[in-house]
Amino acid sequence: MTMERTRMIAVSVDCGTTHTSVAWIHPDSTNVRFIDTWPGTQTPSTRVPTRIAYSSKKRVLQNEAWGYMITEDHVTSSWVKLLLEPEVTEKIIADDNKQWKDSVGIFHRPGGRDPTSIIRDFLGRLRKYSETHIKRKCNDDDLGVLPFAYILTVPATWSEVAISSMKKAARAAGFRGIAGDDPLVLSEPEAALTTMLCDPLIPAGDGVVVCDCGGGTLDIGTYFIHPKEIGDYRTVSNYTDPSGGSTMIDREFYAVASEKLKLKKLRRSVFSPTGRLMSDFESAKRDFEGTIGQEIGDIQYPTSTGSHRFEFTNVDMLALQYPLIVTICDVLTAQINRAHDLIGRPVIKHVYVSGAAAHSVYLYNAIQRLFANSQITVYRHQTPEIAVAEGAARWARRNLLSVEQLDRHYGVESSGPPVGAMDLDNQEPRAPQGSPVSWVFKVGDQCSIGELRTATFTCRVFQDFPFAVINIYDAVPRPMAGQNNAIYGSKDFHFLIFVPRMK
Template sequence: MSDNGRLYLGIDFGNTTVGVAAIYPPVDGEDQSTVRYHVIDRWRVTHTREMGRSRLPTRLAYSEEGFHLRSRLWGYAILPAAPANSWFKLPLDEGIMSRVRDGRFIEDKWTESVGIFRQSEGRSYKEMASTFLSYLDEEIRIFLRRAKLHNLPKTLTFTYPATWSDESVVTLREAIHAAGFGTDEGDQVVMGPEPLAVVSALMKPDSGEIKIKATDAVIVCDCGGSTIDITSYDIVTSDLRPPTQLTAHTEPLLGSTCIDRAFYELVSTRLIPNFDKLGLRETSPTSMMMRDFEEVKRKFDENSAAYRHAFREVIKFRQEYACRVYLLQSQLRDLFQPVVTRICNLLSEQIDEANRVAGKDIINKIILIGGFAGSPYLESAIRQRFETNEMTVYRPDRPENIIAASAALWAKEYDEATPHPTYHYGVEFGQGPDNTVTDDIAWFRKKHERFDQPNTRKAIRVKCTLNTKVHGTAVYFFRTRICPAPEKAKEGVELIGAMTLDLTTLINAGTPAEGDDVVFRFLVNVGLQEIDVAAFIDDYHVGRQRIPMA
């Protein structure tokens, strides 16, 4: 393995499951253009049947609720009897949640068993997302340590639905950083829409998946556990310019978990006596019953000869007694068909909408991705309804992993296309308005750090006591190549600019008053060529300066 390489990680943080893919540096003597994907499939599990799974459940539990002695209860590590929190990513997007609240979501025994939208001890959804991601960060570190890659710098791409608002993306970004991602020296976190990452990857000649021509118009149908996300693109060109997005739609409360819910209703009302007396140990997503049903659901295809001639899958169930649940082919079809029909109808509507926006019938490819896209029954239904000489339906071999793998490739291409700053950049407050001297340097941009936007804003806060006799003060900007960056100015730390802060308007206003604690807020807009700094106390603008980075 090259000692000077860089790791590229793609993280598909979904509402029901999460997946991680990595692109390793080329080994010594290997072609530098070689791309080798590695999907993380070694998670801490409580049952052998979860070993080797590439997707980890997005679920979280807390030890203070009295069901475990372990402190980190997440993913597969949650035992069946534990009350867990699920679907805490979806509420990060207020637009989707407003639709969920408009009468679309019904609480019942199934949602209670899964822990959908549950909030332990009043924790916020953002806090739970950050906690879950912090455990994921540690698990990735363990994986990289085993592979002897933990000392390499990383570029990580997190994806999000194309329908998310800027505010939702910012909320997710804050949760990601609070979890610890991007804190190591030389690490960088970038973000991008899930379908665009997939389309961009499949446009590459070496993707090995599909060749999308410049004349194509594609619709990406992301079939997940709790939502169906459909986004359309006009490719326009195959060069570095991104495809043109035509439409984007998220349908909440539609996905593979709708089948789980229907199965739960079936067994509770018709197949298992006294079902209401059972607890989480027998009915939660990690119970034996639901684990067995998950295996049945993954394999079901009414066109399969084995199922057509004799289909009698056994769901093992235990409490005081053993109860066997026999599912016939017709019963499984009844569970699948309403969900699959809704997805096909939605896909048809979105194809029509994309063609309407384009002004002509241009959609000629459907790309199926996401965990539920791996269902043979769903794939067959979509092909039968939509595939023609003019329309191609394509599903990758591992549709559940394609977003994470595409995000890893996006991270690699972003890193190769973005200039690498060769300095740390920092600010020193100097003599403050309370006549104290603070010569510590706050480094706001690290050497080799890259951003996912052309200009990225960072906030620096400095607290001091206001002295109304001091109407002006200065801050100083430095750069250095020293690693790690020193706390104070010394040899090798270069002064590159200064900014004078004018406090006259603030002092004349009389608020805050003499002796009050005030907080200086510096908004540092880091571009590729210069640093634009604006300084505020409360709503008072007290200074601005542009500092060249050359």
């Protein structure tokens, strides 16, 4: 079988509720690289805040900044991604902590903009900056600057409507897929799973749970691993909690800080995700081990005359984190039990924790203790916040950049031609039983690994027979004597598809 390599740079964009990561991989390399410098900050980071800001000048709203470039003078819009799936926003909209939502810019739609246009604005600036960064790196490393093929990651349970809206925004922002069409899409847990499957300790035949703990959402996927190949697995179940991310702890911290400082409203610039107050709290939140005896580092509230340190104890931190930790552990246990019920045996052997919240010592220790007396092993990526972006880039390279040239035809035996089947030189090749075969894949076609083609056809199920058997054949071209065209002889190779009887 002939193998070719599509000459494109795979770029994965993990556009999260709170932060976004961009990874890329050149076809001449196996190394996944990340955008790690961003405008507006001198500190290297593999993530940029998923925020865009608008400022009012002469009553005309103009785009001014995004990510780290946002200042106190901007009108910030964030978390807009969740508005693409309206049902998931109910818990957050119902939250009565208006000051917290205002400080972060949650669901702000300046000028009445629709969510798709706000996401388009953010992704457009992200794309232009990322492509400039990647081109510079390619030149520095003597790699060819090639076209870009984008892949987006989305929550596991997003509807087709939400995915379609995200792809629409991305396409309007200049994102393109492998053939210049819509960017490719992969669920966040599947992307993290691809990263995990690069670990040789995960054997075929095991079940895996990916627990992706992000800033805004909790995404859990359960999978059954087939022979060890990237992407070779079966999805058992998915679960998404739109309010299960670590920022729920931040929301409660805002209320505690306001009470301790005896201030009715904290300054928006101070409580922004990149402000001093939240930076101190984020470090303390990650390092907290869940014990009462642990001391909490300094948390300071900047003022016009310096800064004010307020007392924030380990008891306060435990009260903030405990409810979310318990919720994550309960959901994780429920999803594992559900997977065992669906498969019919205790197949889950591995739990893989990813996402920025996985840095939390308290969360990771709690999950390890949860499975300490079981046969389940808990893993965590060395830098869990980039596991999704890394896996998406690897998935794209393996499944989308490898092209096979088929050396035979593949078709379906049916009483009538399926919709989507192809005509092979107006001939009617027959199955061994004499029924016509409609060919879906043709010899010589170039197909990406993992590519799907569909053919819709009808079949009849008799009441006295509990299933219908549909034969799927492959065929090798064989020249017909004295003619230039070909006939196609069916091989022994076939699949059986069982269609349950309707009651």
